[in-house]
Amino acid sequence: MSDINVAVGKPANQSSTHSIWVPDKAVDNCTKPYVESGCCSHTDPINRTTNAHWDVDLGQLMTIDDITIYYRAGYAKRFGGYQIYVYNVTSTIPTLCYSDMSSAISDVKLTVTHQCPYVIRYVQVYNYRLNPKRHEWYSDHAILELCEVQVWGCPVGRYGDGNCDSVCSGKCYGGNCNATTGACFYCAPQKYGDKCDNDCSINCLNQICEKDTGNCNGNVAISGTAQQSSNMDNTRWLAKQAVDGCVQTTITSGCCSHTRAIGPNTAWWRVDLGTLVTINAITIYYRDNSQYRLARYELVRYGPTQPLSTTRRRCPLLRGHQYYFSSCTVDDQTPVPVCRDTY
Known part of the structure; x- marks a missing residue:
């Protein structure tokens, strides 16, 4: 990935904490998937809660591409059914990025990367347990044991090259672009191309064309x-x-x-x-x-x-x-x- 992990060292919190496994352990840049390593966060397994969550504040709006999770090795029964949400302000309903629908415990990947192309500030990992459980192999209660959560992206207006030191083209509509490639998300009217450098044909209705191809099949x-x-x-x-x-x-x-x-x-x-x-x-x-x-x-x-x-x-x-x-x-x-x- 040519963008960076924008979650490292950022403030994190979780719904509860078990012993020494605080939420910040999931953004300390240590990916060892064992709680004994001191690299993992862990919510309370004793109070038998029906839901658990872990959140990180990226500090500012970020254009992200992917989210990678390292979960505790050997505990797929606790990770199964997890969901990933993203949001911009704490008062809004989060947007669902991914929901695990594994029907067998062997289908649950404990180290996994999910595409999540959004402009966001907060990331939440969430899990819950119903009664009766959706699958017999699920743990009885909601527990999260996250050893690392990596959020791959760049601050809004910047992209890639391993350190987000490149600036999105000034021709990108809204000034933002893909955090990895630098391609504009949108072009101003009558422009097209990755960096919006090209003019739509004057033969197109209102000189409007498709952003990627320049075809006159634009949004009329x-x-x-x-x-x-x-x-x-x-x-x-x-x-x-x-x-x-x-x-x-x-x-x-x-x-x-x-x-x-x-x-x-x-x-x-x-x-x-x-x-x-x-x-x-x-x-x-x-x-x-x-x-x-x-x-x-x-x-x-x-x-x-x-x-x-x-x-x-x-x-x-x-x-x-x-x-x-x-x-x-x-x-x-x-x-x-x-x-x-x-x-």
């Missing part, structure tokens, strides 16, 4: 006129924020729209593309950890002269003027298989 909804059935807040989470080019899916990112949480049992969001456009696909980035709110949604289109009360055609369609996104409220326990859909 950007800067379209958007509306929604209601506003959760009249200053934040407005309809236009769903077509601002930002695809972060946390509500605190300022990138999402949001209708009122209390009110009618239907909600809608729509965008006017401004002209007739031939389209190939529609991609939706929905709010993290809110899949139950997306259940039973419909994606339909209508033309410039069709009122909303008329019959609307469901996608997929190849040609349209406006697109209408409708969701119906459901019971909070209704499962939804995916959070992001492409049409």
Whole structure:
């Protein structure tokens, strides 16, 4: 990895502590997977808790790629079912990065690296135990024994070369880039390429093109006129924020729209593309950890002269003027298989 471990020596805490195995032991740069080595953290195994967590504060926003965990050797029964969360402020709901779904104890890897491409400040490792247990081989109670947690990334605006001493291109939209390669996450309108050095063709609609290839199959909804059935807040989470080019899916990112949480049992969001456009696909980035709110949604289109009360055609369609996104409220326990859909 050409980025660095940004967790070394950072402040850590855990839900409880067993004897001398304090949370800081998991960020001391020692990867020996034995508690006798003095390199591991350990939550309390005596009080028989149903959940346990360990957290590290990276001190500032970091662009991260991967998280590596060294767990105590021989204790897969305690590690099984663990989850990794990331978040920016302590008052927000963390974003799930990984959830272990191992069905057999032999499937649990005690030294493991997970991709986790986020801009975050905090990392949490969490585990829990239900009654009855999900698997018979699980430990009876929630215990964490982390010997090292490595978070690979760079401070926002910097990347790679083993020490994060390179600065992201000034042409990167928002000033941030991949912590390993330095490739821009986003380009300003009418630009494309890894470092956003290239101009989109003037033949592209509004001179908008795909960020990686320069193809004229860009997002024609950007800067379209958007509306929604209601506003959760009249200053934040407005309809236009769903077509601002930002695809972060946390509500605190300022990138999402949001209708009122209390009110009618239907909600809608729509965008006017401004002209007739031939389209190939529609991609939706929905709010993290809110899949139950997306259940039973419909994606339909209508033309410039069709009122909303008329019959609307469901996608997929190849040609349209406006697109209408409708969701119906459901019971909070209704499962939804995916959070992001492409049409």
